[in-house]
Amino acid sequence: MQEYFGTYQRFETVSKKDAGALLGADNIIGDQYQIQLELVDGQHRGWLVNRFNARIGFFDGEFSRKLSLLKAKGLTLTAILSFVAFTENPEPGHYWGEMAVIAYPAVEGEAFQKFADAVAKKIGEGVHPNITLTPDGVQQVIDAQGAWLPEKNIPYPTLDKGTVFLKKRRSLxxxxxxxxxxxxxxxxxxxxxxxxxxxxxxxxxxxxxxxx
Known part of the structure; x- marks a missing residue:
């Protein structure tokens, strides 16, 4: 069976000022991002880079390390913007968000890129497909050459008091x-x-x- 990984993961922003770009037209819900992996002061960091080559946020050290291991195995990594949120406490508040993260074997790149495109389209519509696939689900993606999506969807997370969604689907x-x-x-x-x-x-x- 081909190795595969898929999940929804929180990301952070460097600063409130830099995070303002997340609200603009350069970062739309359903957009796909590159993941650049590097070591920062001895800690793994996975940077999210949009189509305009701008870093808009990063994953925490533990998740970034997991991604580094997946990449070392030869898997292709991609991330899809799921939502953007703002938490007001502690002041002055901070922006953060969630990405759908998919890692797939390069040998099946064509099928899984089509799968990622279909997932991105659904996310843009405000629907979050369950991308944590079973072995059978992975095989269905391959057999259908990407023209398959799981029937089960994932709900939006429940937000704590003082936190609001700023973007969670594509507007007109x-x-x-x-x-x-x-x-x-x-x-x-x-x-x-x-x-x-x-x-x-x-x-x-x-x-x-x-x-x-």
């Missing part, structure tokens, strides 16, 4: 941004036109109500 605007990323200029322009039309309709509604 995120969809517009994604079309622009893909170079679908026609869809991008149409999407913007629809959004502007909706805004104009809302403004007209307010004006009409105010005039009555």
């Amino acid at each position: 605007m995120d969809g517009v941004v994604e079309q622009g990323r893909k170079g679908n200029i026609g869809c991008y322009i149409i999407s913007w036109a629809v959004l502007l039309g909706l805004v104009a309709l809302i403004i007209w509604g307010f004006v009409s109500c105010g005039a009555q």
Whole structure:
């Protein structure tokens, strides 16, 4: 059986200021990230790097060490942004989030990349597939060449008092941004036109109500 690993894992940010990028268009729920592994003061650290080559956060030492061992075995690592949260205490508060982390054998890279893409799409819709696969599940991904997803989903974690979700699914605007990323200029322009039309309709509604 091919070795595989999948889980949802919390990540931290370096500072509140640096974490502000997580709220922008460069980091959308369902985006996929590289994991750069290194030693920092003798401790393992797995950095999360977005498609624009920016580090947006990191995993703790224990989990980073596990990822280092998986990579040493020749597995390919990828992470998918699951949600972004903010905790207000202790002051001044801090941003953190969760990633879906998948490690798969390079020899089955095509199948598992398609699987990761499908998982990312679901996460963008606010659904978290159970990516901790059984041996049979791993084989189904391979047999279906990535065109298979587990039926079971994972609920969002319960947040402590003073913690809120900031992003946990793709918005309409995120969809517009994604079309622009893909170079679908026609869809991008149409999407913007629809959004502007909706805004104009809302403004007209307010004006009409105010005039009555």
